[in-house]
Amino acid sequence: MDIRRDIYQAIADPTRRAILTLLTIGAMTPNAIAGHFDSSRQAVSKHIQILAECGAVDQDQRGREIYYKLNIDKMKEIDHWMEAFRKLWEIRFDQLDNLLNDL
Amino acid sequence: MTNNFVFETDLAAKKIHVAREFNAPIEKVWKAFTDPDLLEKWIAPKPWRAETKIWDFTVGGISLYAMVSPEGQKHWVYAKFTAIENGSAISSTGMFCDGDGNPVLDGPKSYRDTKFSSIDGNKTKVDMVITFEEESTIKMFVEGGFKEGTIMTHNNLDELLASE
Numbered sequence: 001m002d003i004r005r006d007i008y009q010a011i012a013d014p015t016r017r018a019i020l021t022l023l024t025i026g027a028m029t030p031n032a033i034a035g036h037f038d039s040s041r042q043a044v045s046k047h048i049q050i051l052a053e054c055g056a057v058d059q060d061q062r063g064r065e066i067y068y069k070l071n072i073d074k075m076k077e078i079d080h081w082m083e084a085f086r087k088l089w090e091i092r093f094d095q096l097d098n099l100l101n102d103l
Numbered sequence: 104m105t106n107n108f109v110f111e112t113d114l115a116a117k118k119i120h121v122a123r124e125f126n127a128p129i130e131k132v133w134k135a136f137t138d139p140d141l142l143e144k145w146i147a148p149k150p151w152r153a154e155t156k157i158w159d160f161t162v163g164g165i166s167l168y169a170m171v172s173p174e175g176q177k178h179w180v181y182a183k184f185t186a187i188e189n190g191s192a193i194s195s196t197g198m199f200c201d202g203d204g205n206p207v208l209d210g211p212k213s214y215r216d217t218k219f220s221s222i223d224g225n226k227t228k229v230d231m232v233i234t235f236e237e238e239s240t241i242k243m244f245v246e247g248g249f250k251e252g253t254i255m256t257h258n259n260l261d262e263l264l265a266s267e
Contacts, residue, residue, distance in 0.1 A: 011114055012237070078114070085119070086110040088148060093108065093123045095145035096135055100127040103135070 007077050010056035015039065016047050020056060020070065027060055027069035107228075117235045125227045129219055132227040133190050136217070143168070156204060162187055166195075167204055179204040182215070193217045212236050 011017055015037065022028065022036055034044040048068060051057045055074040060067040109122035125132050135141045139158040147153040147170045157167040164184050169177040179200035186194035197213040198206040218230045 014115070017115060082112050082119075089110065089121050089123075090108060091148045092145055093106070093125075095149070096132075097106075097125065099135055099141065099145050100125055100131055103127070103131050103141075 007054055007056060007074055010051050010054035011078070013047065013050075015044070016051055016056075019044070019047055019051060020075075023057065023068060023070045027067040029065050029067055033068065117237070119233045121231045121233070123229050124222065125229065126225075127227060128225055129190065129221040129227045132229065133219055136193070136219075136229075139166075139168075147171070160184060160187070167200075169204065177202070177204075181206045185214075191219050 010020070018037070019033055022033060030045055030048055031041075033048065034041045037044050048057065052059065052068070055071055057068045058071050060069055105124075106126075107122065107124045109120060111120040112118075113120070135145065137160055139155040143153040143155055146168070150173045151170045153168050154171055155166075155168045157165050159165050162184055166182045166184070167179065169179050171177055179202075180197070181200045181204070182195040182197045184193065184195050186192070194214070194216045197215060198208065199210045200206055213236070214234045216232045216234075220228045220230070222228055
């Protein structure tokens with residue numbers, strides 16, 4: 001398994017989370033994204049590359065410019081995991097309710 | 104009855120907060136969390152069941168139980184108790200296990216702080232904060248829940264289809 005394909009790799013870094021937050025506003029060019037950070041363009045570009053490899057962002061070629069946009073479906077994967085975990089605790093606690101009634 | 108169930112995730116802080124109110128006095132809720140015979144009765148989502156192998160409820164002590172599927176598949180859950188305030192709080196460190204229930208000591212860990220508080224003398228609030236060492240391991244820990252959640256959903260679906 002290519003670890004870079006893991007969506008959790010995308011959110012495992014504060015700069016990458018900031019880029020993802022930025023892209024919720026709309027698609028942006030790498031230059032526009034880099035303009036929001038103090039780090040070097042190369043460093044930001046590397047983060048964008050990792051986000052693309054994780055499938056968290058998609059490329060959009062518009063004329064001569066490449067825009068990056070959020071891949072909403074991929075980001076929803078995290079929600080699915082969390083939803084299952086939430087459901088597990090909900091069910092456990094409902095079972096606990098029943099047990100407490102009988103104690 | 105409203106039970107004020109809370110499930111909040113803060114992935115940036117690597118924290119999951121779970122809270123719930125129970126319509127029972129704090130002594131009973133505490134017992135249900137700390138008596139393995141009682142814990143077994145609610146911790147595994149049906150039709151899974153829990154089988155306790157080790158229960159040493161002391162600071163530095165260990166709990167090890169298996170979630171067992173109807174087909175006999177085992178999913179081990181290991182925790183070491185790091186702090187106990189009798190009747191009000193439990194802290195533990197969770198670790199992954201191999202197929203025989205041996206903890207992977209140098210593997211990723213999760214930390215759980217559970218607090219119990221009495222409401223009006225006959226209700227109890229349970230507050231749980233689960234913290235992960237690394238964001239990338241949240242998935243690994245949640246995966247257990249995901250698998251059980253998926254299996255549960257399928258079973259519920261089977262029941263639903265059978266009753267149609």
